[in-house]
Amino acid sequence: MSMLPFDEKAARHFQRVYSTPDVVQQRAEVLALLAPQPGERVLDVGSGPGFLVASLADAVGAAGAVHGLDPSGPMNAVARDLIGTRPWARIDDGDAEELPYPDGAFDAAVSTQVYEYVADIPRALSELRRVLRLGGRALVLDTDWDSVVWHAADRQRHRRIMAAWEEHLVHPHLPCTLPGHLRRAGFRVTGRHLIPLFNPRYEQNTLSAMNMELIARFVAGRQGLTEADADAWMADLRERGAEDDYLFSLNRYCFLAVAE
Template identity: 50%
Template sequence: MLQFDDESSRRLVAAYLTPDVVAQRRSVRSLLELRPAERVLDVGVGPGFLAAEMAGEVGGDGLVAGIDVSESMLALAKGRDGALDLRAGSAGSIPYPGASFDVAVSTQVLEYVADVPAALAELRRVVRPGGRILILDTDWDSIVWRSGDDARMAAVLDSWEGHLADPRLPRRLLGELRSAGFTPGTPVVLPLLNVGFDPVHSFSAALIDIVGDFVAGRGVVPAAEVDAWKADLRSLGDGYFFSLNRYVFRAIRD
């Protein structure tokens, strides 16, 4: 699993502030179709950007609650604008009573969870009958990342998958949702695309150090090779290319 000290938290916040991820949050909010006074749960609230934005949509008569397993993420979320109810908790153990929420959202979380059916059962428990959920996760086989050394890139990405419980979760989520007592709609794909290296404004540029530090820490790929991988990507200039698909699943609780 990824661990978030002050430096890694800073890098994550930088990634969340890139136009790519800002646009992703805007798409998620559009797909949620939140209404004033609704009660919303954000499972894996992270630094709190989406939760704060949702709080603005449900207004003072609504509620946005956020849970996270990381105390450092909760600390960051507490600094956001908006009245948020923030608690320590996990996807498999949500610290709220049954039928507490009209809506639940989980972005980039379930791919980290070993027991997805248990997590979906918890979502079903805390969402009222007829309530709705939105889950966004990545299929890491969808990644296209140009490199000057394809073998090294493959080794880095293979090691990077070690931070996830299931790097290909979207492929089975429709069936898991049906089995858990939800009626899913048609999935939506949200691609991330960076053409030309932009060290400040692109998600993938922010991702380089996050990936590199995790991979180097595992010790499977030598640290010198990881450093060479980073330098190679940053040297590509206008020839830089990155694409990754994230998949959104919306469902109604039966």
């Protein structure tokens, strides 16, 4: 079954979701861990709406260079708009499995919430290693969908919805295997970090409230679920919210590595 399409609707969705305090905080933690320095050349693989490219560009300054790369035209259009006034940052069309850069082109590379959508992980990570200089740093962050905790009254329906949602990407449980993949691609893993996302209340400007709608649209018609099932699931979660009985959490797993 087809995964989530990164079309114009998705680009607008991710632009809003990645502006929530949940994801702003995640980005701040990623930046602190990668610690980009003035003058560095940095790559963001799967740059999406471009928020991280903009922050990286501000960190490396005009003496540095930042490339965002993404295969999605609509995502790249949003990202180019966002980084507009920083000529040392650019967004390239391309795929993680075949990076359009020479060997050793970057001092550091980052990829958040991307490899889980990429079919050939060994190939993509060996590409990542190739474009980094010896001693260059990589930061890779992905979600394990086994880590989701979401309070629904109808647990059975909730489990069916979550199972169908796993079809939205290629690797719903990538993080456990990432350290091994990184080592085999020629990296030394130097850091492992957990970034939890926690919504203890139902509020509109949160990751879970916004993604609930994306999930409902995606799962309807999959694994025997109907639109009515998806609507009833959302109504269930919102009712938990109305009763101040809401709880959502999800873990991001973040790995730092050095190119050997």
